[in-house]
Amino acid sequence: MASQGWLGDALSAIGNTPLVKLNKLTGASDADVYVKLEFYNPTGSYKDRMALAMIEGAEKEGLLRPGDTVVEYTGGSTGSSLAFVCAVKGYKLRVVTSDAFSDEKINTMKAFGADLTIVPSEGGKTTPDLIPRMMKIAEEMGKAPRTYRTDQFHNRHMLKGYNKMGEEILTQLGGNVDAFVASFGTAGCSMGVAEVLKAAKDTTAAVILVEPAESPTVSKGLSGTHDIEGIGSGFVPPLLRKALYDEVLTVSTEEARAMARRLAKEEGIFSGASTGANVAASLAVARRLGPGKRVVTVAVDSGLKYLSTEVYS
Template identity: 55%
Template sequence: MGGLGAIGNTPLVALELGGGPGEVWVKVEAANPTGSYKDRMALAMIEAAERDGRLQPGQTVVEYTGGSTGSSLAFVCAVKGYPLKIVSSDAFATEKIRTMRAFGAEVELIHSPGGITPQLIPAMVARAAEIAAETGAFWTDQFNNTDMTDGYRRMGEEILEQVDTLDAFCSYVGTAGAFLGASRALRQKLPKLKRVAVEPGESAVLSGKPAGTHHIEGGGIGYWPPQLSPADFDEVIAIPDAEAFATARKAARQHGIFSGPSTGANLAAALQIAAKDQRVVTIQVDSGLKYLSGPLYA
């Protein structure tokens, strides 16, 4: 089992809003072993493939990733003894790339100096598919993998164990796995729960706007995630890069929530929801330690 036993059962904390309306509760997913909620999905994808025979002992695993999924897969594959090939990009945090390599993954980078462009994720997907076809590796294919979504159900169940009731749940959408897995578990017990998808203002595709270049890692892929449908959410809040970055910095200084830009986007959206006198739960996606060399904390 090794460090895999430390995945999940993360704390839920309330932010002190200084007497303002509503409540913001934050699921502290940086408490997972690699500092991100992606540990949950990596373990779920690998163990489901082991159970049904898609993944054989010693077989190579391949995936495209902006970073945290790669770090989590590298961690899980290291413990379980699978070689791992990752396709990523220099558009993502250096710390994430180094973490993948620290766990023994082989990482190939696609150059994208301008940031996360509409072309980048499709290029990464195509290269991962190519490697899988050439080598016979098992491709976890996170965007299309329903095991990934199932891996996040437990996060929603934990929230229900930690807070008696809530009005809304909001989460930044990348693969949409965390959003779907957690919100489905929450909706089973709370049928009136408002499900709010969060996306980057500069690439607000879910809001019906054109894809664009942005700098909020972990989402805003430039097209609808394959597992997400309009019936899966009740509202979309688009948060611009600058607001996500500023909110992440403020959260570290005021609340001790040390995180990346996607958590900043989550918190910015949650504060908007709380202002309507709602109790909202959102997610600290990952640790700020992953972003120390980039512009966020420079």
């Protein structure tokens, strides 16, 4: 009998995620909204794509060798994905994270065997100084011998991981995409997908970015405190390229959380606040574009990562 499914190691299960259409949150006079279900990746997040691309990029360039240690600062999504990839490939991982991020992510990194340094936050919130403080500690750790810093905010290898997501979207919709909507932290996902969409012949997709209304760094030059995990780091991410996006919308923490809850209850899509932000912004774009058009956005990760947080409790 012919065998079916994935027959490689656990890394071969990354990518090729489903794309589904919203049916209840959109109205008759709106464009269709499609959501890429990235919680189908092994750790329940699109970050698996970039973690694999960062590690394989470093291996190819001879920057990372068997027995080396990987170091990264992370809100816990990248850390969980890196911990997973490092477990499969046999690298040690040291992670700098914070209590601003969910216990589920911290416990996932531990489950995959990562060594954690936890930086205290102000009341569990992402303040503009938090990520830079974490980056500094990771930079110091990276000075140890046989240590490789993935340094996600400056890592260009990761774009390759997200190029694949862009290719999957084009294939799934036969190239018919009018807008791609994505919130951003490092901007790896949005820029990686945008590279492919903007280069595609016969596709004229607008790329629309989303940031927290409390921290509109790119749209208004202001940074503030918010509680949408993974986005709105308080500074302009170095990977962001003006030529690859058309507009930046804002969504508040409360709107993002409320939309995540509605997505679960009304569409059966179980996710977190950054996905809520993606969908809230996508619905605004769908209203503007009208019937016959197609908006694509991303369910970044699984709601299981946020059960203990204010998104669901």
